């Protein structure tokens with residue numbers, strides 16, 4: 019099995035192609051037709067951005083952390099209840115502790131090799147006169163350094179291997195908790211800005227679960243302190259005879275900690291695209307379902323189609339089947355980089371000369387230290403080489419591993435952000451309640467009654483969208499009897515689509531009552547109500563899954579029934595063009611980029627990102643030699659046929675039960691050619707039988723003649739009646755009809 023993973027930096031020529039990745043991203047050449055490309059793009063800030071961090075922000079960060087502590091305790095309790103989690107986290111902490119002590123050990127070992135090779139005055143004199151170097155000391159130093167570097171890498175690798183099973187287990191718990199909650203949110207709740215913020219910061223793009231990130235970040239901060247103290251301890255122990263070196267040590271470390279921070283933080287984010295090929299259907303599906311529950315555009319279909327539970331179950335099943343291979347880009351990259359020989363060598367080539375004193379990093383020595391060095395050389399010339407080496411090592415220690423106040427604050431603020439997110443996650447699972455409250459009455463009591471349709475009545479209904487300043491319509495009343503054909507028409511923005519959204523209870527009326535079969539719609543069980551109707555929205559969305567599933571999800575009960583999917587495609591006029599596609603019903607209809615906003619969320623309170631996105635994937639395709647053979651962009655009309663097919667999937671008759679009692683279509687033929695439109699209306703009439711049908715459409719010539727009720731909307735409901743009645747009245751409907759008829763002639 020071979021696999022490819024690469025990341026590409028825009029506006030840079032270096033493109034790395036790495037052969038890494040778990041089997042989940044496997045790509046067998048024989049299965050070339052089943053490739054699926056997964057992309058991730060990080061937004062960019064093309065210039066360096068300075069963020070001013072006030073002392074109030076610092077205090078706020080700590081206050082925020084303190085406030086959210088109960089959620090951290092809850093998180094730890096949760097983690098403790100996951101089998102093996104406690105042992106693995108303990109192992110992780112041990113590995114981290116070892117990693118934090120290694121720099122101190124390395125420092126001690128380096129000093130030891132230098133001091134054991136302490137030369138007599140005559141030997142030093144000779145060495146200085148002949149300018150020879152004791153090679154054995156250099157070799158000792160290099161060996162110690164190499165051993166420490168390799169050990170650090172191995173520990174880093176061990177760390178990522180240990181954290182991964184913990185992360186996977188937690189991810190499953192999160193999935194149950196968060197994915198399910200998200201999948202079942204209704205439209206107004208999903209659209210609330212707080213939920214959207216939460217969604218943006220959480221599900222999509224982090225390499226680790228929030229819980230693991232919090233453990234990792236807090237361990238990092240603690241270990242930074244351990245590293246600092248252990249190195250100071252070594253310096254004090256080894257250099258206790260050299261008082262002035264200790265003073266320099268303290269100065270250097272504190273200078274490094276305080277590192278002239280002016281209260282600003284500079285952030286540069288380079289655009290980044292990662293891409294991978296995969297043939298693993300479960301992995302592709304998980305990614306697609308994640309996008310589906312996050313995307314507000316798909317929410318209407320998800321809610322009206324009763325798909326929440328079904329999508330959550332599918333996600334859990336895919337996640338279970340993939341098991342530990344369900345990793346993201348960053349994690350693969352991270353694991354790979356630990357044992358990457360090239361990067362180890364690069365690191366050593368960069369720092370070894372400084373350790374060996376070939377490149378002493380003199381530019382980093384400040385004036386105080388230079389003066390101290392000069393004084394020491396004047397007092398005791400023979401100790402100069404040793405003293406010089408001590409200074410270099412100390413500088414190495416202080417500059418390489420002392421966390422600066424800036425980075426400490428950054429780490430704390432990231433940690434505070436993550437802790438807030440964990441709070442939000444718990445709140446999402448526990449407290450976020452759908453705004454549309456479920457009813458308790460089963461609907462209908464007798465399923466067979468659906469065969470003769472459903473009646474709908476609006477009584478003085480007024481509706482205003484959440485966050486909107488004006489009403490979509492006011493005081494609308496009408497009644498559609500069971501089995502009738504109703505056509506809603508009227509001027510743009512008069513509220514036609516909104517009426518259909520209220521019937522499927524995507525929203526509740528601001529005022530007034532809606533009756534379904536003479537019962538208040540709010541008393542009926544939501545799942546039953548939505549099961550009893552098929553609805554096509556004007557602003558429909560497709561799901562980021564293959565065509566087969568896009569249609570199949572129209573009726574989750576038959577989502578795997580190929581025969582029914584083909585029948586729905588035929589009725590919706592989509593079968594022919596789907597069969598012509600190279601991948602047929604397996605064609606994906608999106609080529610999606612996942613944007614990573616996570617980086618911003620860590621520093622959210624201080625900035626508002628105003629950045630460009632990388633939309634053009636052709637470069638990624640070219641560089642990665644990706645041929646997008648399973649993704650084909652469809653035309654507007656083809657998209658609409660697909661949407662109609664998905665809607666009809668729910669209305670297909672079954673042997674035992676009538677499927678739905680009502681069909682709602684909002685401009686179903688807006689993008690269709692005249693022949694396709696004609697055929698669609700013929701098919702819909704046949705399929706309808708004696709069910710209730712409501713159309714919102716401007717293309718009404720044929721339909722309205724046969725309609726039992728026409729609602730003419732103009733700012734609100736202005737006229738209602740049959741075609742003949744409205745024509746007799748001679749109002750706006752009659753005027754438009756005549757205009758259309760003239761056009762037609």
Ligand SMILES: Nc1ncnc2c1ncn2[C@@H]1O[C@H](COP(=O)(O)OP(=O)(O)OP(=O)(O)O)[C@@H](O)[C@H]1O
Pocket residue numbers: 483484485486489490508509510511512513514515516517556
């Ligand atoms: N999600 C929304 N949030 C806020 N306002 C909305 C939303 N959707 C629609 N509106 C507003 O509600 C009013 C009615 O919109 P609706 O889409 O029902 O009109 P329509 O009659 O179907 O229009 P068209 O003929 O253009 O399809 C419009 O003024 C519109 O701006």
